[in-house]
Amino acid sequence: MLRCASLTKTYSSAGRPLTVLNNITLDVEAGAYVAIVGPSGSGKTTLLGLLAGLDRPTSGTVSLDGQEIGALDEDGRARLRAEKIGFVFQSFQLIPTLTALENVQVPLELRGENAAGRPAELLARVGLAGRGDHYPAQLSGGEQQRVALARAFSTRPRVLFADEPTGNLDAATGATIIDLMSELNRDLGTTLVLVTHDLDLAARARRTVRLADGRLVGDTAA
């Protein structure tokens, strides 16, 4: 469903080329739960960005549902994201000027869909019924990340990319977020791609992809 072939990303750093990802080939089946792990600077986030079409690879291809992402222009990729992809970020990235409910509505509105009903249901599902009119600044970190989850699932995406989703949370709160994510993954059949350096967290995934120095060094199914 999601596959990348010979993916390489090179940055120029202080005038010298710096290879962050080196020839990564990966195939993720629908409904999978994949954790990408590795030490800091191993290229995890870069790989996530490329898989989600947020950045262009230096060479290699990424395709989602048979659609080659590299062939799309910037707006085409934006449409693809609106239709098929959800995101959860380490620093939550709620829009500070919108209420919790509005934050959940945005992806639906971007698709031109009716934004009534479902977002409120989702908020209730993540345990925030009645908090819909609070602004992000009025919510705790764990609550913000739950809103972000509701937002990510509001469009029933085919793939959810999560970048260190528990990185800014304490262990207990992090655990609830992960529980919620796996629950939604199971119930909605969403493919989950998770970047983390937390091995406990990775252990809960059904498949673990290991990176080191930009190379794929391990791919194990649980």
Added chain:
Amino acid sequence: MTSIGFVLRMAARELRAAPRRLLPLTGSVAVGVAALVAIDSFTDNVRDSVRQQAQALLGADLVMSSRRPLTEAAESALTTIVASGARIARVTSFSGMAFVPRTTGTRLVQVEAVQPGYPFYGAIVTRPAEAWSGLHEGRRAVVDPTLLTALGARIGDTLSLGEARFEISGTVESAPGNTGIRTAFGPKVYIPLSQLAETKLLGFGSRAEYEAFLQVQPGRSAEAIAGRYRSPMRAQRVTVRTVSEDRNDLNESLSRLTSYLGLVALIALLLGGIGVSSAVVVFIRQRWETVAVLRCLGAGVKQVLAVYALEAAAMGLAGSLIGALGGVAAQRVLPGLLQGLLPINVDPRISWPSAALGVGVGLWVALLFAAIPLLSIRRVPPLAALRRAYESDEPRRFDGWRAAAVIAVVASTVALAAWQAGGWRRGAVFSAGVAAALLLLWGAAWSLAAAARRWAPTRWPYVWRQGLANLRRPSNQTATVILAIGFGSFLLGTLLLVQANLLRTLQLTGGPARPNLVLLDIQPDQLPAIDTMLASGGLLSVGPVPIVPMRLQSVKGRPVTAMLAETADGDGEEPRNGWAFRREYRSTYRDTLVSSERLVKGRWWTGHASPAEVSVESEVAGELGVTVGDTIVWDVQGVPVTTRVSSLRDVEWARFEPNFFVVFAPGPLEGAPQSLVTLTRIERPADRGAFQRRLAERFPNVTTLDLSSVQQTLEDLIARVVLAVRFMALFTLGTGALVLVGALATSRFQRVREGALLRTLGATRGQLFRIVVAEYLSLGLMASGAAMALALLAAWALARFLFEADFTPALVPLAGLVAAVVSLTVGVGLLNSRDVIRRPPLEVLRAE
């Protein structure tokens, strides 16, 4: 459709949450629009008033006027017009000395000897009201109230004018077209024309104007009559004026004034544009991650751009509306500021077209200046949501849209300037000037900052080093602040210098050796007695300078009468240089150059030559198209005098000394009828008054001009113009201050955090305060220093090329301005930083 719905909803939500973020944008637009609407409304009102009052200003449908009694041909034309049913009232006006025997007060006045019926339009309102209608019932005079004050006289007193005596029967409360300039050479005195001869004042060489006011029959066109007589009358040196011409002339001169004010307003608006840009830069920096998130969620570049463009537009519109309201309020002040300068009463009414135009222009400027930074939204990579401070490594390519936005800003500026200045060329010159000033300011800011970085002494106290370092912090707004503050102070500084220089040049009575009293119209036979009077008073005198009135008969062999009639044949329009051919020349003769003259071409005469030699002032020579070697024949009281131009002179007219367009070599004019001018200096005003009185008693025909009162009037007038310009320039400084506030807000968050950090590390409030002061003090000094350097340059250029005078910088007021600007900058800076100093560090650090 869905896309539009999303854009509208997003923009509305964002604005609801934080309209404050874009307040600097709104404020910048508001002040600029206020300035523009104020001046445009005012211009509109002026135009309206001119339309309504032009007929009253002229006082007739048609006026024929001449510097000499009307010729036979002119009189017969008048007879024909009157025979066709028009009404006529004649007015003869001249300067003369008025004297009130009871109080022994003497004063130079402008006499208007009028016939019944004048004016046909507009009312001369007198106190008591019946004084005007009763003017012709005896030897009566209606006078300007300032004359009564000056002479210590009252209604009912006897006023002598020359050899006639009049009863002062009332004062003039208002008359159409009375301006400060017109009363500069004395208050007005109206007498019946029938009594004019009694005064015996219109002797040889007196400067008088002879006018015939005509009211045509209803249904007949004054324009048609004017059209028929204009050309033949020009040859008779009679000018024909109608209401519409008067209106056009008036509109033209007033629009020159208002277009200057409009350009100053435009500068305020353009600075507002810079404010908009800097506010949007700040705004986008705050929204960077939101944009990235929206892009991750699948929003297209155009959608996100549209959301923020819409927000900027909404805030720009709000600013324009507020500005229009403010402008409508501010324009009520302008007529008051210009009182005495305008010959019309300006009714400050709300001009809806100006307000609407102001809103439109404000919105346009807001959008345009917002567009340049807004376009950078397109470069926000969605990846920025994953990695903070992510910088795309894609090289910056040429951005067509950005270039288009910049071109649109330049084109709009030129268009707006052309609109305000009334012409594309002037608009382009103005824009180039503004661009040059901005560039110079920016260059000064940049080099000063660079100098501070390179040479800032490392041994300075820490707070100073930190303060200076803040000027080059990442994403600093140093350049914006210097532009914003600098431009306003540059304008005010230039104004200050020009005014001071102008006043110094016009020091008529400056220096103990300069004469302050001019004795005009002295007849040759009166000279010995007057000389005796001066000598007995121990008074030094300059002169006598002989004055011979004359006209041009032919220039380079071509008769002037034919030339005047010929040029009038075409479209009836007189060529621009017509005055030079038509005017009466009051020339003198002498054998030396005087100190206010400089020979620019040819040679000064050494002996007698034939034909006689003349020296012509260079500008009038240009108008006449003559140069050294050309022949001019003069009509001196009916006697033709042939001359050859032997030199051209530059004359410093502002010196208020007896200066002449044409100077003859001694000889040919010595026998011609002439009057004489003598200058003297009497220190004390009381003595000056007493001398004028004695002179008026013995020689009623001799006019004395007190230069110190002329100077006072001129200074008042200059002060008024300067006040109006300064009022408009204040808008510029106001916008500058707003831009400053907006620009400083950019780094506010960063500063608050830094302050908290410094305090955690042990900095005291006092130290933080001093850091802030050091930073803004240097910013204010840089901005005002660069602005003053630029102002000196501009004022020097204006003095040198526009006013053609020497330039002496007025450094003390300039230093005052620098102090004011620096205090303003430091004040705003401290206000902006109060949280840095006041808030407890823990609160700040926890808030993150």
